[in-house]
Amino acid sequence: MFKVRTVLGRLLRTTTTLPRLSYSTASGANMTSGYQQANVVILHKSLADDFEVFCRANHAPMPLLYRSKPGEWACPPLATDADIREDCPQYCVFENGALTKKVSSLAPYTAQLQEMVTFYLGCSFGFERILAKAGVPIRNVEQKKNVSMFRTSVPCVRAGQFQCPMVVSMRPVPKPKLDTVTQCTHLIKQSHGAPIHIGHPGLLGIKDLSSPDYGDPVETSPGDVPVFWACGVTGLEAVQSCKPDLAFTHSPGCMFVTDREEATDFPSSLEPAECPLTFCISQNPLHYSVASKAVVERIRSMEQIIGEDPGQRGIQALFVQDELLLACLSISHASSVLITTGFPTHFKHDPPEETDGPPGAIAMAAMLQALQKQVAIVTDERALEMNRRIIQDAVEKGVIKTAVPLLSFQADSPDSALNFLCYNGDPEKPRYDHLVAIERSGRAADGNYYNMRGVNIKHLVDPIDDLFITASKITGITTTGIGDGGNELGMGKVKEAVISHMPNGSLIACDVAADFAVTAGVSNWGGYAVACALYVLNKCPIHHRYVLKGIGSSPVDQHSHWASSLPSVAKEGDLLSILVKYGVRSGKTGNLAMEVDGLTFHPTHSDLIERLRAITLEHTHSK
Incomplete structure (x- = not known):
């Protein structure tokens, strides 16, 4: 005779174990x-x-x-x-x-x-x-x-x-x-x-x-x-x-x-590497992400480092905690990312671009490629050919593994931005999950574009802001702005702080907000930090499992490939040399030299890169 273990049978059992009930619909058992x-x-x-x-x-x-x-x-x-x-x-x-x-x-x-x-x-x-x-x-x-x-x-x-x-x-x-x-x-x-x-x-x-x-x-x-x-x-x-x-x-x-x-006790304490924390990364649609406390603390340390202000520009007034963390959590969930950069502050020179922006953009693109995400860069049409040469030289130097597709955008019709961002202009079918602007000239309240000196450079800037404005109305696209002065695309999120604390703030403040505004002493540093944060997030078993939705396994064999795609002093030095070769100048001084925003590559930028790498390459809790 088979032993009866149905719900009724268990109630009548006389074994050494306690009576057990199976859950059945509407029983609450x-x-x-x-x-x-x-x-x-x-x-x-x-x-x-x-x-x-x-x-x-x-x-x-x-x-x-x-x-x-x-x-x-x-x-x-x-x-x-x-x-x-x-x-x-x-x-x-x-x-x-x-x-x-x-x-x-x-x-x-x-x-x-x-x-x-x-x-x-x-x-x-x-x-x-x-x-x-x-x-x-x-x-x-x-x-x-x-x-x-x-x-x-x-x-x-x-x-x-x-x-x-x-x-x-x-x-x-x-x-x-x-x-x-x-x-x-x-x-x-x-x-x-x-x-x-x-x-x-x-x-x-x-x-x-x-x-x-x-x-x-x-x-x-x-x-x-x-x-x-x-x-x-x-x-x-x-x-x-x-x-x-x-x-x-x-x-x-x-x-x-x-x-x-069954387990009945809430864990009284968890090691930081085994303690998940949740963060809201989108309200439309509502979306939370998860990462370990250990990784969150490391990304917060990165945010502190890039928030240093050796140029004494007062950028701490624009700082909002955890914007780097939230931006990178959002980007980690994206499958396709569009990056924009280019600030033609040197309007009397040809080219008018500065050395801040492109290195950070390429550093992010390199890590996104390593993580097998689709990535493209959109910039001003007049600068396309120069940027193609820069990227090709960067590939030859090993700064980035493969060339990044380069795009331009023109507002030819009211639906131009929608058609650019979405397949067949259908907001239900976006081409990109996330847009990132790094040291990209941003539109002010009066419709013009200003450098930090208050000079209008609108004639040199394509209306890429329209992409961010349109993206804010499309469910499923999130945006990040990285800047160091408040006149950059996306920094409209901290517009009031820019007006109150930055020189010429009421004139130059960008009026276009991103979902996340990452403030850095130099914008390139924000790009380096994004690349480093994406690396540690994807090596975090808690976060990586959540991104994979518990399906498949962590690609341990890819970790060395990810590490080789991190920014390094050698690679960033090579890229800065390439920019100088094509006549791109330091933002603050206009010098055609190995400097960014008036700060020489050695020791200022090189030391910061080393500090970011030290945090990034600490012992990580990979599977």
């Missing part, structure tokens, strides 16, 4: 079970190896707790006296990939099960008790509902015949509790670990939170943020994609209950 639960997938043994590879490659949705032998009903590492044929309250039966029925017992399939393998996968219900103890309201439990689960547009890594989208569970979380939920769940890898997305469901391809694909709709409260965890119901999708002759899974919300007690 999970919060009283006290034991870790598991999702179940049962497949023919011929598919087992591929499915294990699938689980390993998609570790967040499919944390593998145990793989049985063919015909093994028991699960020794997880439970005593187990019988998988009876131990889930309800099972799904799949034939040729189609769900044909739901049953309360698999005993009638005993003959077929002799040739089948059972996979036990972690379940997110395993962390709800610890969240509740940490003071996080569990809305689905409050409402006596099953958790909401959604099929996403995020493809899992394929293995053999298994290929499907990831499924996620969603729990509304009050905004002040976001750090708590990430820190509580981060170390519980067997229960899917930390969230893989926080914010707007559309970024996962989910159209309507009130219409879940599995489970029940859960109502949010004012101030709640949707938080998404990878979900083991992904296994059901995998089974359907493979279309096996016969397969079984648990019914969503009706898991196998193990003998393992």
